Amino acid sequence: MNRFNVRKVAVLGAGVMGAQIAAHLVNVRVPVILFDLPAKEGPKNGIVSKAVEGLKKLKPAPLGVPEEAALIEQANYEEHLDRLGECDLIIEAIAERMDWKLDLYRRIAPALAPHAIVASNTSGLSITTLSEALPESIKPRFCGIHFFNPPRYMALVELIDTPATTPEVLDQLEAFVTTALGKGVVRAKDTPNFIANRVGIAGMLATIKEAETFGLGYDVVDDLTGKKLGRASSGTFRTADVVGLDTMSHVIRTLQDNLGEGKRIADPFAPMYATPPVLGRLIEQGALGQKSGAGFYKKVGKDILRLDPAKGDYVPAGGKAEPLIDRMLKKAPAERLKLLRESSNPQAQFLWAILRDGFHYAAVHLADIAESARDIDFAMRWGFGVKQGPFELWQAAGWQQVAEWVKADIDAGKALSSAPLPAWVFDGRSGVHTPEGSWSPAKNAYIPRRTLPVYQRQHFPEDVIGAGGVEPLKSGTEVFSNEEVRVWTLDGEVLIASITAKLHLISPTVAEGLQVALDRAEAGYKGLVIWSPDDVFSAGANLEALMPVFMKSGAKGIAPELKKFQDFMLRLRYAQVPVISAVRGIALGGGCELAVYSSRRVAAMESYMGLVEVGVGLVPGAGGLTYIARRAAEMASAANAGADILKFVTDGFTNAAMAKVGTSAIESRKLGYLLWSDVIVPHKDELLFVATQQARAMFDSGYRPPARTPFPVAGRSAIATIKGQLANMRDGGFISAHDFHISALIADVVCGGEVDAGSLVTEEYLMALERKHFCSLLENPKSQERIMGMLQTGKPVRN
Numbered sequence: 001m002n003r004f005n006v007r008k009v010a011v012l013g014a015g016v017m018g019a020q021i022a023a024h025l026v027n028v029r030v031p032v033i034l035f036d037l038p039a040k041e042g043p044k045n046g047i048v049s050k051a052v053e054g055l056k057k058l059k060p061a062p063l064g065v066p067e068e069a070a071l072i073e074q075a076n077y078e079e080h081l082d083r084l085g086e087c088d089l090i091i092e093a094i095a096e097r098m099d100w101k102l103d104l105y106r107r108i109a110p111a112l113a114p115h116a117i118v119a120s121n122t123s124g125l126s127i128t129t130l131s132e133a134l135p136e137s138i139k140p141r142f143c144g145i146h147f148f149n150p151p152r153y154m155a156l157v158e159l160i161d162t163p164a165t166t167p168e169v170l171d172q173l174e175a176f177v178t179t180a181l182g183k184g185v186v187r188a189k190d191t192p193n194f195i196a197n198r199v200g201i202a203g204m205l206a207t208i209k210e211a212e213t214f215g216l217g218y219d220v221v222d223d224l225t226g227k228k229l230g231r232a233s234s235g236t237f238r239t240a241d242v243v244g245l246d247t248m249s250h251v252i253r254t255l256q257d258n259l260g261e262g263k264r265i266a267d268p269f270a271p272m273y274a275t276p277p278v279l280g281r282l283i284e285q286g287a288l289g290q291k292s293g294a295g296f297y298k299k300v301g302k303d304i305l306r307l308d309p310a311k312g313d314y315v316p317a318g319g320k321a322e323p324l325i326d327r328m329l330k331k332a333p334a335e336r337l338k339l340l341r342e343s344s345n346p347q348a349q350f351l352w353a354i355l356r357d358g359f360h361y362a363a364v365h366l367a368d369i370a371e372s373a374r375d376i377d378f379a380m381r382w383g384f385g386v387k388q389g390p391f392e393l394w395q396a397a398g399w400q401q402v403a404e405w406v407k408a409d410i411d412a413g414k415a416l417s418s419a420p421l422p423a424w425v426f427d428g429r430s431g432v433h434t435p436e437g438s439w440s441p442a443k444n445a446y447i448p449r450r451t452l453p454v455y456q457r458q459h460f461p462e463d464v465i466g467a468g469g470v471e472p473l474k475s476g477t478e479v480f481s482n483e484e485v486r487v488w489t490l491d492g493e494v495l496i497a498s499i500t501a502k503l504h505l506i507s508p509t510v511a512e513g514l515q516v517a518l519d520r521a522e523a524g525y526k527g528l529v530i531w532s533p534d535d536v537f538s539a540g541a542n543l544e545a546l547m548p549v550f551m552k553s554g555a556k557g558i559a560p561e562l563k564k565f566q567d568f569m570l571r572l573r574y575a576q577v578p579v580i581s582a583v584r585g586i587a588l589g590g591g592c593e594l595a596v597y598s599s600r601r602v603a604a605m606e607s608y609m610g611l612v613e614v615g616v617g618l619v620p621g622a623g624g625l626t627y628i629a630r631r632a633a634e635m636a637s638a639a640n641a642g643a644d645i646l647k648f649v650t651d652g653f654t655n656a657a658m659a660k661v662g663t664s665a666i667e668s669r670k671l672g673y674l675l676w677s678d679v680i681v682p683h684k685d686e687l688l689f690v691a692t693q694q695a696r697a698m699f700d701s702g703y704r705p706p707a708r709t710p711f712p713v714a715g716r717s718a719i720a721t722i723k724g725q726l727a728n729m730r731d732g733g734f735i736s737a738h739d740f741h742i743s744a745l746i747a748d749v750v751c752g753g754e755v756d757a758g759s760l761v762t763e764e765y766l767m768a769l770e771r772k773h774f775c776s777l778l779e780n781p782k783s784q785e786r787i788m789g790m791l792q793t794g795k796p797v798r799n
C-alpha cells in the first residue's frame with residue numbers, strides 16, 4: 001500500500017461540527033484550514049473567525065488548550081479556493097442540504113490536489129447520491145466520514161464507501177482516523193443515518209413511546225436509562241436536550257423521508273419513526289433543549305424542572321428509580337433480564353420493553369445496515385456511550401432464552417413492530433460474537449475484524465463481549481505479582497508493571513511491586529513501562545493505607561514511609577534502563593509524581609495530570625515539589641537566565657499551590673507535567689504499543705540516566721516575594737489562612753528554603769524539606785479535617 005501522508009486537512013463548514021473537527025485536528029497536531037462562506041459584511045473570513053472564537057468557550061472543551069484555536073488557519077471560498085490544493089484530505093461539514101453540498105463540490109473540484117481524499121460528514125444524506133455529482137476523477141476518492149458530537153470526545157467515526165470508492169482509499173483513511181485522530185472506525189453501509197444514529201435514534205423513539213405506555217416521568221426514565229443501565233449518564237431525555245431537539249428531529253426526519261413503504265428502503269418499523277407529539281410541540285414553542293434554556297427539562301435558578309406533558313407545564317424534577325429496580329440492575333445479565341421481564345413493577349416492565357425493542361430492532365436491521373453484529377455494538381458503544389451494545393447484552397443474557405422472550409412479545413402484539421425476528425436468530429446459535437468473528441447475516445458467516453496494519457499497533461484492542469478478547473492482565477509472561485501490581489512482559493524485552501489497586505492508588509504494596517519491577521528490568525530487560533489497561537493512571541497516594549502507621553506513631557511514623565517513596569522516585573529517575581509511564585486518564589498527586597520521575601511519558605490525549613495534595617491539606621511529598629524546583633533550574637539554564645530562577649519557578653509553584661489539573665495531555669504539558677520530548681498518543685489502545693516502542697528505542701540508542709548534579713534554586717528572596725503576594729490574597733479574602741500556610745510551605749520547597757538565590761542544592765535536600773512540611777501538615781488539625789473530609793465524602797473541605 002502507498003503511504004497516505006496527511007500534511008494538511010481542509011474542513012469545509014465552520015458550524016457546530018466543522019469547527020470542532022478542526023479543533024480536534026489541532027489537538028492531534030494535524031495542520032488544518034477551516035473554510036466557510038465569505039461573510040457578507042466585514043472581513044471575508046468573518047464566519048470562520050467567529051466560529052474559531054466560539055471554540056474557546058465551548059463546553060466540553062473541543063480544544064486541548066483554548067489558545068491553540070489560533071492554529072486553525074481561516075479561509076473562505078471566495079478568496080482561498082486555491083489553498084485546497086495544499087490539502088491531502090477534505091472533510092465537508094456544511095449544512096445538511098444535498099443541493100448545497102453538490103454546489104460546493106462542483107465549486108471546489110477544480111482546486112483539489114489529484115490525490116486528495118474528499119469525505120462528507122453528512123449524518124443522513126446518501127453518500128452515493130452525493131458522489132454522483134462529482135467529476136469522474138474524484139469519485140474513487142470520495143466517501144463518508146461521520147463524526148459524532150462532540151468529536152474530540154466521542155470515539156466513533158463511521159466510514160461509508162460508494163460503489164465507486166477505491167478500497168485502498170478507505171483503508172488509508174481508516175488508518176489515519178485511527179492512529180492520528182484516535183477514533184474507533186466502523187464501516188457503515190450507505191443507508192439512512194448509517195448505523196449509530198439509526199439504531200440509537202430508534203432506541204430513543206422507543207424509549208419515549210414506552211415511557212408513555214408505562215406512565216413514567218422523564219426524570220425517572222433518565223435515571224433508569226443512564227449509568228444504571230450501562231448507558232451515558234445523561235440518560236435519554238437529557239441527552240436529547242444536550243444534542244438539541246431540532247437536531248434530533250432532523251435525524252428523525254431522515255428516517256421518515258427515506259424509510260418505509262414506497263420510499264428509498266422498506267422498513268417494517270417505519271410507523272415508529274413518526275415525530276413524537278411532545279417533541280413536535282416543544283420544537284414549535286422554540287424549546288430546543290439546553291441551547292434555548294428549555295426542552296424536556298428547564299433550569300430555573302438552581303432548580304431543575306421537568307416537563308409534565310399531561311399538564312403542559314414544568315414541574316420539579318428529581319424522580320429516581322425505585323430501590324427494587326436498582327437491585328435488579330446490579331444482577332448478572334441473564335438474571336437481570338428475567339427479573340425485569342417477570343416483575344409487575346412498571347419501571348421494570350418499561351426497562352424490559354426498551355431492551356426488547358432494542359434487540360428486536362437490531363436483529364431485524366442487521367443484514368441491511370451493517371456488515372456484522374460487531375459493527376452495531378461498536379457503533380453504540382462509541383457513538384452513544386453505552387457499555388454494551390444490544391447484541392453483546394443479548395448474548396451475555398442467554399441468546400435462545402432472550403430470543404424466545406422477544407418472539408413471545410412480538411406474537412402478543414407488545415413489540416413496536418410485528419416484523420418477526422429473522423430466521424438466523426433461531427438456528428441454534430448461542431450468540432453472534434465468537435472468537436472467529438461476528439455474525440453477518442448478509443454473508444451468512446462470522447466475519448473477523450479487519451487486519452489492516454494499523455491494528456497491529458493495538459496490543460489489546462477494545463472488543464465486544466463474547467468475541468473472546470484477550471484480557472491484558474492475564475496475558476504475556478508474568479514475572480512477579482502481589483495484591484496490587486502485576487509485572488509481566490509481552491515480548492521478553494520490555495517489562496510492564498500494571499497497578500491493579502482501586503484507582504491505582506499508590507500504597508506501600510504498590511511501591512514494593514514497582515520496586516521489584518524496576519530491579520528485574522535493570523537486571524535483564526530493555527526498559528520498564530508502567531501501564532494499566534483501564535482509563536486511570538493513578539489517583540495518587542493511598543492515604544487510607546498509611547492510616548494505621550499514622551495512628552500508631554503519628555507523623556514521625558510516616559516520615560520513613562514517605563522517604564521510601566521519595567527514594568523510589570529517585571531510583572526511577574536514575575535507573576539504568578528507561579522507565580516509561582504510559583499515562584491515561586487521571587494522574588494525580590503521587591500518580592503525577594510517578595509519571596514525572598519516569599524517564600519519559602507517553603500520554604493518551606485524554607490525560608489529566610496535576611499535583612492536587614493541597615486539596616487534602618498537604619504538600620506533594622513524593623518529589624513533586626523537588627521536580628518543580630529542578631525543572632525551574634533547567635529552564636533558567638536553557639534560557640541563560642543566570643540566577644533569575646524565580647521567573648521560572650512561579651508557574652510551577654502556582655500549579656501546585658492551586659492544585660491545577662490539566663484538562664488534556666496538551667494542557668498537562670503546559671502545566672509542566674509532560675515535556676516536549678514526551679509523546680502524546682491520540683488512540684487509547686495504541687498507548688502500550690507506543691510506550692514499549694519508546695522503551696526499546698531508548699535502550700537501543702544507548703540509554704544513560706540523567707547526570708546527578710546539584711542545581712540552583714531561587715532562594716529566600718523569592719520565597720519572600722511569593723509570600724508577599726500570598727499575603728495579599730489572604731488579606732483580600734481570596735484564600736484562607738490555612739491555604740496561605742500550605743502555599744508558603746510549597747514556596748519554601750520549590751525555592752529551596754532559607755538559602756541565597758542561586759545556591760546549589762540536591763534532590764535529596766529538597767525532598768527532606770518536602771518531608772518535613774508534609775509531616776508538619778499531617779499533625780495540623782486543619783489539614784486533618786481536609787483529609788478526613790476527603791476520605792469520608794470524596795470531596796475537598798474548604799477551611
Ligand code: NAD
Pocket residue numbers: 013014015016017018036037047092093094095096097100101104121122123124146147148149247
Ligand atoms: P451547522 O448548521 O452548525 O453548520 C453548517 C455550516 O455550513 C455553517 O457554518 C454555514 O455557514 C455553512 N453553510 C451553510 N450553507 C452553505 C452553503 N450553501 N455552502 C457552503 N457552506 C454553507 O451544521 P452542523 O451541525 O455542523 O452540521 C454540518 C454537517 O455535519 C451536516 O451534514 C450534519 O448532518 C453533519 N453532522 C452533524 C452533527 C451534529 O451533531 N450537529 C453530527 C454529525 C454530523
